[in-house]
Amino acid sequence: MPVLPGLRGYLAALAVLGVGIAVTVLVQADGLATLLTGGGVSVALLVAVGARILLTAAQGLFTSRFTASAQARLRRRLLDATDDPGVTATRITKGVDATATYLAGYLPAMVLSALVPIAVLARLFTADLTSALIVTATVPLIPLFGALIGAHTKARTQWTLLTRLGGHFLDVVRGLPTLKLFGRAQAQARVVREMADAHADATIRTLKVAFLSALVLELVATLSIALVAVPIGFRLLDGSITAHTAMLILALAPEAYLPLRAAGAKFHAATEGLTALKEILAAPTAVRRSGTKTRRLGPPEVVFDRVSVHYGETRALSEVDLTIRSGEHLALVGPSGSGKSTLLAVLLGFVAPTCGRVLVDGVDLQTLDHSSWLRDTAWLPQRPTLFRGTLMENTGGRRVDDIVTDLPDGYTAQVGELGAGLSAGQRQRVGLARALSRSDAGLVLLDEPTARLDARTEATVLAGTKELLPGRTAVLVAHRPALTALASRTVELNHGVTV
The missing domain is CATH 3.40.50.300 (P-loop containing nucleotide triphosphate hydrolases)
Known part of the structure; x- marks a missing residue:
């Protein structure tokens, strides 16, 4: 399948921004720990908060611009498509719009979910081995449960049904005078209604799975943070850990789970966008050639x-x-x-x-x-x-x-x-x-x-x-x-x- 132009550069830029955000997360957590233990507001904390805001805004602006440019290229590609006109029309409208959830939502979240937890774990291992081991054991549970639930998603089926509905509906509208002439309009109306009902059913099933997965991911993340926070409280009481280290761990632990939760929340919407993107890139298009040779007139071999x-x-x-x-x-x-x-x-x-x-x-x-x-x-x-x-x-x-x-x-x-x-x-x-x-x-x-x-x-x-x-x-x-x-x-x- 053809690759979306500029995708590798886009991912590389997201990775650079992600590294910057991961660094600001560590500096911000250390500054908050110092502030909460009576150390006052440090310059490093203010710089980290400001840098994180700017990097997040830059990421949002960059993803929006790349997505808009990519969608324009996809629409131009579809204008040259040689596929069924009804399917092409659905892809140009709903399909291209759906790719935004994948390009601007899911991919940036996935990059952050790969970089930030690694940075947080590296800092936790230098601060407290017990807490680092707990986070290491519980962080994989979020993508694991997300994958188990996501295996039952119907987003791909939902998109397939939508493209079929769009193609058939356009054919029916084009041939409506002929259908009415031969008394077949009502029969085709029933077919369109059945296809629309099938798409609606697939949408409801997808939403059910999406709501269930969001609940499970939030529950797993909350319990995981509790497994870190409760032992920290007892150890702080018996003096086996300093207040600064305890505050640092409590500030860092949620950051390890946050990108994974964000990626999981966008997974189901992004599945439809990814399916649409694959279909658009795989759609046959008219070739634009620049050959210069001419042939003799007459019937060719x-x-x-x-x-x-x-x-x-x-x-x-x-x-x-x-x-x-x-x-x-x-x-x-x-x-x-x-x-x-x-x-x-x-x-x-x-x-x-x-x-x-x-x-x-x-x-x-x-x-x-x-x-x-x-x-x-x-x-x-x-x-x-x-x-x-x-x-x-x-x-x-x-x-x-x-x-x-x-x-x-x-x-x-x-x-x-x-x-x-x-x-x-x-x-x-x-x-x-x-x-x-x-x-x-x-x-x-x-x-x-x-x-x-x-x-x-x-x-x-x-x-x-x-x-x-x-x-x-x-x-x-x-x-x-x-x-x-x-x-x-x-x-x-x-x-x-x-x-």
């Missing part, structure tokens, strides 16, 4: 040479070896999730292979000028992206009379953002018309163009596809036999491997 694509821990393609001859029409078949759309994304240059290469007429695709390559390609995705403007502008100047028969304004009809005002079939035909307008393109890529269409619209799209294919190299991702019949060869993909 395409060779996949041991091409693999990994999205984080997910393997989309695995060492694919495939040759598509110039002018050949290839049908890609296979179950959903087998890597067909990923293969098209690699061929379009939107996704870079994790390993291997794609050769176009013997030239590595990565070295080609991306803009000229796309100009030589006619592409019809599963969901064509339409923009605000007239129907003629969206079809690239291509007239498609069977689309405008049910639109009162014809080719001057205004299309809303993402194709608002058009049915799913009309949007697909507009996308096909746009592909047909690419008369100079030597490569045709169609990603299930007849999916979710009725028989009449499917026949129209198939007729347009037959017009588009002659004299061009074509890759057709197909589920239906009618589209597969247009190909000269069929290749099956299964779990990212050609069969």
Whole structure:
């Protein structure tokens, strides 16, 4: 999985600030012990208190700035994502916001919980061995109990359910006119309601565990401090320990547990943020290349040479070896999730292979000028992206009379953002018309163009596809036999491997 840019430097800076805070804790505790035993206010105490305030404020300012910068980078990354639009929208809003609890809350607390207890224990061993041994034995109980309770957290499940809900809800909203037309709106409303209830249940379970863990951590920390304080009181009475040492231990002991309690309190909220961060960094994004080579016009020969694509821990393609001859029409078949759309994304240059290469007429695709390559390609995705403007502008100047028969304004009809005002079939035909307008393109890529269409619209799209294919190299991702019949060869993909 890609690493968040600047994270190592961020952790190093937090460590430097943490060391400074740990030093001020020791000096402050010694100054308080001197003050409480009649020694008066020392300059060292005032300096330590002021320095601790400044270091804490600096840490808060630094974490806020880094988090804001990191979230801006994550949003820019998601704008190039090639994942489901609904899932991407949820990640841009809720997902990026959730990372703040991990970056600005949990990570600084974890750094302090690693540095301050060690500094406190080192000082306690020089002051009183018995108290140091008690703190050494009890400090690990807080992360131990926190880990035992945290193992049952549902924050990851909660985030997964939220992304599914966001993606499905966006799809339902987009297709609401079609759903109402076919009487399926109520059924989808029930599905959305069930998904929302599942997310709410997961949230309640997570909150229950979070409240329980907070109670346990506070109880363990309080009892641990009591185990240190009670013996100190008895030893102070019988004179086996000086008042200054006793006050020093009582001032230092809570400081050993405080960072661990703070980290434990932020653990459950940070789990959701960490899960969202991992998903955002692993999300497939469009590759921005700067190749300069151009290719000859005409139908290209395409060779996949041991091409693999990994999205984080997910393997989309695995060492694919495939040759598509110039002018050949290839049908890609296979179950959903087998890597067909990923293969098209690699061929379009939107996704870079994790390993291997794609050769176009013997030239590595990565070295080609991306803009000229796309100009030589006619592409019809599963969901064509339409923009605000007239129907003629969206079809690239291509007239498609069977689309405008049910639109009162014809080719001057205004299309809303993402194709608002058009049915799913009309949007697909507009996308096909746009592909047909690419008369100079030597490569045709169609990603299930007849999916979710009725028989009449499917026949129209198939007729347009037959017009588009002659004299061009074509890759057709197909589920239906009618589209597969247009190909000269069929290749099956299964779990990212050609069969």
